[in-house]
Amino acid sequence: MKTQVVIIGAGPAGLLLGHLLRAEGVDCVIVERAAADYVLGRIRAGVLERTTTDLLERLGIDERLRREGLLEEGFCLADGERLIRIDTYGLTGKHVTVYGQTEVTRDLMEAAPGRGLEIIYEAADVALHAIDSEAPYVSFTKDGSERRIDARFIAGCDGYHGPSRRAIPASAAREYERVYPFGWLGILADVAPCHDELIYANHARGFALASMRSRVRSRYYIDVPLTERVEDWPDERLWDELAIRLGPEAATRISRGPAIEKSIAPLRSYVFEPMRHGSLFLAGDAAHIVPPTGAKGLNLAASDVAYLSEALTGYFRRGDRDGVAGFSAKALARVWKAERFSWSLTKLMHRFPEDGPFERQMQMAELDYIASSRAAQTAIAENYVGLPL
Template sequence: MRTKVAIIGAGPAGLLLGQLLHAYGIDNVILERQTPDYVLGRIRAGLLEEGTVALLDEVGGGARAHREGLVHGGIELAFAGSRHRIDLKAATGKTVMIYGQTEVTLDLMNARHAAGLTTIYEAADVKPHDFDTDHPRVTYVKDGTSHEIACDFIAGCDGFHGVSRASVKPSAIETFERVYPFGWLGILSETPPVSHELIYSNHARGFALCTMRSTHRSRHYVQCSLDDHIDQWPDDRFWDELKLRLDQETADKLVTGPSIEKSIAPLRSFVAEPMRFGRMFLAGDAAHIVPPTGAKGLNLAASDAYYLAVALREYYIEKSAAGIDHYSEKALARVWKAVRFSWWMTSILHKFPDTGTIGARIQLAELDYLVASKAASASLAENYVGLPY
């Protein structure tokens, strides 16, 4: 088989890149080691920047998001027993949309299927080869038979643990990482959201977040120890702990119910540089991870896909290599700003074991300044709704 771009990974980054390339008339094939159902079973983020929604619209995958997504013009910060609203739209003119990553993935899958494009699921032992030459190729095994795809370029969109970044010589790549000393315990429940906007709570017992997936499905998180296991957190214990970390008015309004999904996720900041290795490019979680506090992971994957698709369009249509030559630099400039913002949001909202009482007091002072200062609130809002591409 031959194609122009072989994409490894059928998550949001790979699917969006594939649809953008198709829109630009660039042939592509996607390889995914899991089944479609497995990919859709991953419970992930659910907040979209306007830029991400615009990209979904561009590839014909945004209609359902506009019908079912919840548009938010603000967020609330809770600390010292009170809630304070940050008006995102007043500060920036922009909003965000609550729409689950699973739904984004499904919409992109359906758009790809409708366009008759090739996605090879359950592709085992996928390996990129010769990406430092003019003739890259990707090999894989399907149903016990070995296959090879010859291509012009390879896009590694296969996540943090994928084969793409792992195939790069260690001397050619530099990584930066911070692993946070806590995790997020999250549950999904068929209960109405406690507020129509997200509530981020700083509390002496630890961070909490109240968010949602729809008007009847809620997603809640509490900061927990990395040593915790979900078996230690029956539903009643979770709801009791969440209420303790909320202001009294919110706690009184909270509707509880059985969890339909429960998981613990560790938090890390991670960046790999560069994001181009000859004729192979990294995009999305293959190149960077951010803690979910700033809601940037999925949105960074979208901007990577945009930068790479535009660069490849320039290469094929305008016969210029300038775009692909500057892809890594351009993508990383936005990535590092999102890494900074996500780290900052994490640092002011979570309980850190090594900062003690002075650290907690500094957090409260920071939050108090943040909600009282128009300039500080505007800075948060500008980053939260997404910096321009």
């Protein structure tokens, strides 16, 4: 089998790249190790920057997004006593949209057959070959038989644990990582949100986040040590802790209900450089991880894909090699800015084990400054809604 681009991974990054390439007449095939149902079963974030929603609109895969997505004009920071509202729309003129990553994936998957985007699910033992050449190929096993796809380029959109990044020689790579000493314990429940907008809370007992997936489905988090187990947190204990950490105003509006899903997600900041080696490109979690603070993960993947689709389209339609050559530097410039924002917001809103009374007072002073400074709020708002491509 031959194609122009093999895309490894059928998460939102790979699917979005596939649709963008097909819309420009570039042949591509997506190879995914898991079954389609498994891909759809992943519970992920749900705040979309304008960059992401614009791409879906451009593709005409935004009907359900426009119907069901919640436009958000701001969000709140809480210091245990008060809510500090960041008026993102008033400060930047831009919205974010609350719409689950699972729903984005579903929309992209369902649109694929009608647009000629081929997806091969349940591909085992995926391996990349000859990535230093102009004739790379991907091998895998499907239904017990070995298969091969030859291409001009390979796009690794297969996440942190996929084979794409590991195919790049260690001698050609640099890795940057910060592992955080806590995780986010999350609960998803079919209850109305406690607030119309997201709340990031810094309390003496720790961090909390109130978010939503819809008007009738809420997603809440608290930070816990990595030694904690989900089994130690029955629903009522978690609801009680949320009510304390989110502060009195939000606590009175919390509706409690049984968990649909409950899990602990570790936090890390990670960047792999470069994002291109030979005929292989990396996008999304294959190249970088951000803490969920600030909701940058999916949106960074979308900006990677926007840059990459533009570069590949230029190569195949006009013979332009400059876009391909410049992809990594262009993508990484935006990646590092998003990493900075997620890291700084994580530092501001969480209690670290090494922090003492001084660090706590610095956090409180920073929040108090943000509450009274339009300039500080504007900087936060610009980063939260997404920096321009």
